[in-house]
Amino acid sequence: MSGMKQNVSKILKNNIVVIALLLLVVIMSIVADTFFTVSNIVNIFTQIAIYGIVACAMTISIIGGEFDLSVSSLIGVITILFTDFSKNYGVLPAIAVCLAAGIVVGLINGFLVAKIKMSAFVATLSTMLSLKGFALTYTSGKPINYANNAIYEFGNGDVLGIPIIVLFFFGALLLTFFVLRFTRFGRGVYATGGNPMVAKMVGINVTFYKTMLFVILGVATAIAGILMGARLQSGNSLYGRDLTMSVVAGVVIGGTSLSGGRGSAFKTLWGMLVIGVLFNALMILGVQANIQDVVKGAILIAVVSTDAVFAQRKSRRKISPGQDGAKPAESQTTG
Amino acid sequence: MNTKQVTKASIGRKALDFVSGHAIIFLMILLAIIVSIIQPRFLTGQNLMNILNQIAVIGVLACGMTFVLIIGCIDLSVGAQMSVIGIIAVTLANGMGDVAAILLPMIAGLVLGVVNGGIMASINGRLGESFIITYGMQSVLAAAALLISGGLFMMVTNTTVFSQIGKGLNPVWVFFALVIICQFVLTKTHFGRNVMFMGANPAAARLSGINVRVYTMVVFMLCGFITAIAGTLLPSRVMAANPNAGINYELDAIAACVVGGISMKGGSGSFVNTLVGVLVIGVLGNILNLLKVSTYEQMIVKGIVIALAVALDIINKNRLLRRG
Numbered sequence: 001m002s003g004m005k006q007n008v009s010k011i012l013k014n015n016i017v018v019i020a021l022l023l024l025v026v027i028m029s030i031v032a033d034t035f036f037t038v039s040n041i042v043n044i045f046t047q048i049a050i051y052g053i054v055a056c057a058m059t060i061s062i063i064g065g066e067f068d069l070s071v072s073s074l075i076g077v078i079t080i081l082f083t084d085f086s087k088n089y090g091v092l093p094a095i096a097v098c099l100a101a102g103i104v105v106g107l108i109n110g111f112l113v114a115k116i117k118m119s120a121f122v123a124t125l126s127t128m129l130s131l132k133g134f135a136l137t138y139t140s141g142k143p144i145n146y147a148n149n150a151i152y153e154f155g156n157g158d159v160l161g162i163p164i165i166v167l168f169f170f171g172a173l174l175l176t177f178f179v180l181r182f183t184r185f186g187r188g189v190y191a192t193g194g195n196p197m198v199a200k201m202v203g204i205n206v207t208f209y210k211t212m213l214f215v216i217l218g219v220a221t222a223i224a225g226i227l228m229g230a231r232l233q234s235g236n237s238l239y240g241r242d243l244t245m246s247v248v249a250g251v252v253i254g255g256t257s258l259s260g261g262r263g264s265a266f267k268t269l270w271g272m273l274v275i276g277v278l279f280n281a282l283m284i285l286g287v288q289a290n291i292q293d294v295v296k297g298a299i300l301i302a303v304v305s306t307d308a309v310f311a312q313r314k315s316r317r318k319i320s321p322g323q324d325g326a327k328p329a330e331s332q333t334t335g
Numbered sequence: 336m337n338t339k340q341v342t343k344a345s346i347g348r349k350a351l352d353f354v355s356g357h358a359i360i361f362l363m364i365l366l367a368i369i370v371s372i373i374q375p376r377f378l379t380g381q382n383l384m385n386i387l388n389q390i391a392v393i394g395v396l397a398c399g400m401t402f403v404l405i406i407g408c409i410d411l412s413v414g415a416q417m418s419v420i421g422i423i424a425v426t427l428a429n430g431m432g433d434v435a436a437i438l439l440p441m442i443a444g445l446v447l448g449v450v451n452g453g454i455m456a457s458i459n460g461r462l463g464e465s466f467i468i469t470y471g472m473q474s475v476l477a478a479a480a481l482l483i484s485g486g487l488f489m490m491v492t493n494t495t496v497f498s499q500i501g502k503g504l505n506p507v508w509v510f511f512a513l514v515i516i517c518q519f520v521l522t523k524t525h526f527g528r529n530v531m532f533m534g535a536n537p538a539a540a541r542l543s544g545i546n547v548r549v550y551t552m553v554v555f556m557l558c559g560f561i562t563a564i565a566g567t568l569l570p571s572r573v574m575a576a577n578p579n580a581g582i583n584y585e586l587d588a589i590a591a592c593v594v595g596g597i598s599m600k601g602g603s604g605s606f607v608n609t610l611v612g613v614l615v616i617g618v619l620g621n622i623l624n625l626l627k628v629s630t631y632e633q634m635i636v637k638g639i640v641i642a643l644a645v646a647l648d649i650i651n652k653n654r655l656l657r658r659g
Contacts, residue, residue, distance in 0.1 A: 116646050119599040121409070121466070125586065126642035133634025141631065245470055258463035290478040297474030301454060304467040308458040 017255055017270045021277060028281045035284055042163065048250075048276035049169040050224045050231070052269075055247045056169075056176040057220030059268040061213040062251055063180070065193035065260030066113060068214060069124040071221045072243040073131035074105055078225025080135055080144060080235030087146040098222045105131065106218025110211030135237035143236040155230030165227050172220065177265035189213070194261030249296070250275050253303045257311055355654070358647040359594065363615050366622060374625050382621065384504070390617035391506035392565050392572070394609070396588040398513045399561030401609045402554050404592055405521070406534040407601025408455065408465035410555065413562045413588060415476035416447050417581030420566025422480055425489045425576035428497040436497045441563045447476070448559020452552035459548065461537070462599065473585070480578040489576040501571030509568065510613075513561065518606040530554060535602025590637065591616045594644040615644070 029036040054071055061067055078098045085094035105127060112123035157164050180186040191199040192209045200206050221243075229235055254271025256263025278299070282292045354361055371378040396413055403410045420440045428436035454460075454468055491498055499505070521527035533540040533550055541547045565584075570576040595612020597604030619640060623633045 112642060112646070116649055118642070118645050118649060121462075121599055122593050122645050123642065125590070125593075126638040126645075128638070129586075129590075129641070130635045130638030133631050133636075133638065136631035137629070137635065245474075248467065252467060258467065290481050293474045293478035297471035297478070300471035300474070301468050304460075304464055304471070305454060305458045308460055308464050312459060 017253060017267070017274060021270060021274050024274070024277050024281065028277070028284070032281075032284045035281070040280065040284075042161070042166075044273075044276045044280050045166045045169070046163050047280070048272045049163070049165040050228050051243060051246050051250070052169040052272045053172045053224040053227070054217070054220050054243060055250045055268050055272050056172040056265060057217045058247045059176060059251050059254075059256055059263055059265055060180065060189055061217055062248075062256055062258065063193045063260060063263045064189045064209060064213045065196065066120045066210060066213050067124075067248060067258075068109060068120065068217050069244050070105065070109060070128040070131055071217060071247070072240055072245075073128045073135065073237075074102065074218065074221045075225040075228065075240035075243050076235075076237040077101065077131050077135045077138075078222050079229035079232070079239050080139055080237065082226050082229035083144050083146045083233075083235035084138075086148065086151060087144075091148075091151060095226055098226050099219060102218035102220075102222025102225075103215055104218070105221075106215035107211065109218070110214035113214065114207045114210035132237065139235070139237060141237070143234050143238075145234040147233050151230045152233060155227060155232070165231065168223065168227060172223075173265055173269055176268075180265060185209075185212075190261055246275065249300050249303075252307065253299070255307070257307065258304070259311065352655070355647075355651045358651065359596075359615060359644045360611060363618060367618060370622050370625065377622065377625055382625075386617045386621045387504065387507045389620065390613050391510045392569050393584065393587050393591060393616070394510040394613040395506070395513055395565040395568065396562060396584055397591045397609050397613050398510075398517050398606065399558035399565075400585075400588045400592050401517070401597060401604060401606060402521075402530065402561075403465075403558045404589075404597050404599065405601060405604055406530055406551060406554050407462055407537070407599075408460070408551070408554075409462060409589070409599070410451060410469045410558050411466065411585050412447075412451060412469040412472035412476055413558065413565075414581035414584035414586075415473045415480065416444065416559065416562045417566035417569060417584055418480035418578055419447070419476050419483070420444055420563045421570040421576040421580050422484050422489060422578060424497070424567045425491055425570050428491060428493040428571075429489075433493070433496040436493065437500070437567060440567050441560060444559040444561075444563025444566070445556050446559070447472075447562075448556035449552065451559065452555025455555060456548035456552040460551075462601075477579075477582070480581075484576070484578040486578060489570075491570060491574045491576075497571055498574065499571070501568045501573075506568045506572060509564065513564070514606045514610050521605060526553075531602060533602075587616070590641050594641055596644075596648050615640075 025036070034040060054075070058067065058071070078101060081101055082094050082098050085097050109120075109124055109127055112118045112127075113120050116123075154164060159167060180189065188199070188204050188209050191202070191204055192206055196206050199209075225240070228239055232239070250272040251263070251268050252258060252271065253274050254263075254267035254269070256267050256271075275296075278295070279292065282295065287295075367377070376382055396417070399413065400410060420443060423443055424436050424440040427439055451469055451472055455465055458464060460468065521530065529540070529545050530550060532543075533545055533547055537547050540550075566581070569580060591612040592604070592609055593599070593612065594615050595604075595608035595610070597608045597612070616637070619636070620633065623636060628636070
């Protein structure tokens with residue numbers, strides 16, 4: 001009997017995000033007629049799709065123990081490059097340039113973090129500033145526009161009722177899931193994030209892995225930026241200002257731990273959906289934008305707090321002295 | 336003769352160590368010399384006063400941030416805290432007089448610090464948690480600033496003490512005084528040494544009887560209090576409170592600390608680092624202004640300088656470490 005109780009509480013705890021999401025959906029469906037309709041559901045997915053692509057890459061990098069502030073500037077740069085190059089040189093060169101830019105920024109971040117051994121926060125803070133400055137210099141602070149039918153279709157079209165950008169999001173999700181679960185690279189990422197020292201000792205090239213984390217983020221942000229540029233038909237340094245935080249929030253709410261080494265792609269889907277549904281709900285209920293920010297902040301705080309408390313309780317149970325005679329290992333790992 | 340060579344070599348080596356240990360300062364001095372030749376306006380009393388005036392508020396903010404960085408956390412909410420404090424201070428200054436306008440914002444700052452620190456202490460958080468939690472707080476407080484003020488500027492109509500505290504060199508004196516006081520607290524008091532220890536190794540600090548949770552809370556309170564000082568000085572200087580006034584101030588404060596050589600890993604750094612970092616950022620901005628570099632291009636330079644300063648610092652530390 002108590003075993004069953006434990007199982008139930010375990011299931012509840014492990015799927016708390018999904019349960020919260022379902023609860024949210026049920027409540028909203030009762031409160032507002034317009035909520036649970038096909039068009040609104042497509043709408044929600046469309047809203048999270050572009051950020052979701054970056055969230056997939058951010059999941060990999062958080063599992064690998066790093067994160068990246070610069071994506072919020074990079075996406076603006078990409079929309080600008082995409083719009084400007086497709087205006088002057090055509091769409092394909094524009095896409096090539098954007099992907100190259102993403103890779104280069106990823107390599108720079110990777111070099112600073114993996115090779116120079118800067119903390120990811122400082123390294124990506126500096127690239128974030130420089131990229132923002134670059135975007136503003138390039139456009140003199142003004143948005144640039146370019147209307148083109150093909151690009152418009154690419155950003156706003158759909159296949160069998162599913163928007164193209166949502167298909168890209170699903171593609172990114174499946175790819176992330178596959179890479180993390182079934183490839184050598186994925187296992188290396190978990191090992192690097194779990195304990196870089198041990199990973200190094202068992203022969204994993206930590207420098208390479210850490211660099212790749214940033215390159216993947218750069219490429220994903222480039223793709224997201226191209227889609228955003230195509231969707232909005234313009235490039236602007238302001239686009240994606242809240243990208244880093246929305247994405248990190250989605251990843252963490254989904255249950256990927258900030259301390260690295262744990263997490264999965266589908267957790268991120270749930271996390272992004274919670275954010276998407278919540279904002280959609282607040283919008284349908286006509287809540288003011290400022291209050292939406294308050295709600296977002298409060299939820300972020302609540303989720304991270306519970307996550308931290310659970311993680312600590314778990315690790316304390318694992319290393320409690322009585323169980324297998326192990327000493328509390330905390331003091332050895334820090335420093 | 337042999338000994339002479341050795342001493343010569345060791346003096347050379349010591350000089351090299353000194354220069355590479357303070358690389359960013361020497362680079363800055365070099366740059367300043369070059370600029371003062373090209374642009375004679377750089378080395379005038381007026382311009383140096385300008386620099387000090389420009390850095391004072393960020394400097395005050397950076398002092399609070401330094402404490403938080405030393406315990407291995409970060410506070411991204413200080414910018415938004417400044418906005419909220421500014422609105423509170425101006426409202427009080429216009430309506431209730433100087434004493435309330437100066438005292439109550441400090442108390443509000445302490446309260447905001449208690450909220451941040453209380454959450455951090457109760458979950459025993461470190462850098463990662465503090466990053467997200469204070470970001471969440473930033474989101475809440477930035478929105479709160481807009482809600483309280485209705486999104487409008489608030490002019491200072493006060494003409495007595497409050498309107499004077501931010502004028503002239505007053506913020507600069509506040510900044511310098513804070514650096515001295517904070518440095519004293521950090522290096523000469525029991526509290527400061529424990530803060531340093533706790534930043535270097537929280538688990539060891541806990542085992543040796545330091546109440547890490549209480550210390551975390553107090554450090555965030557200190558940061559909130561110092562942020563409130565910055566938040567009061569700013570509207571007094573510009574004679575208005577702007578609900579968006581504090582946007583990105585937290586990044587400037589962090590940048591100054593990091594350029595000065597404070598590690599994000601915690602447990603190292605002093606307020607001398609903070610002072611140096613704030614001065615470097617201030618002088619650099621001034622030089623770029625004098626050279627007529629646009630604000631946008633300045634951001635590119637600032638980013639590169641942060642990366643460069645930290646990279647030099649790390650490379651130098653590794654060199655010393657290898658030598659043993």
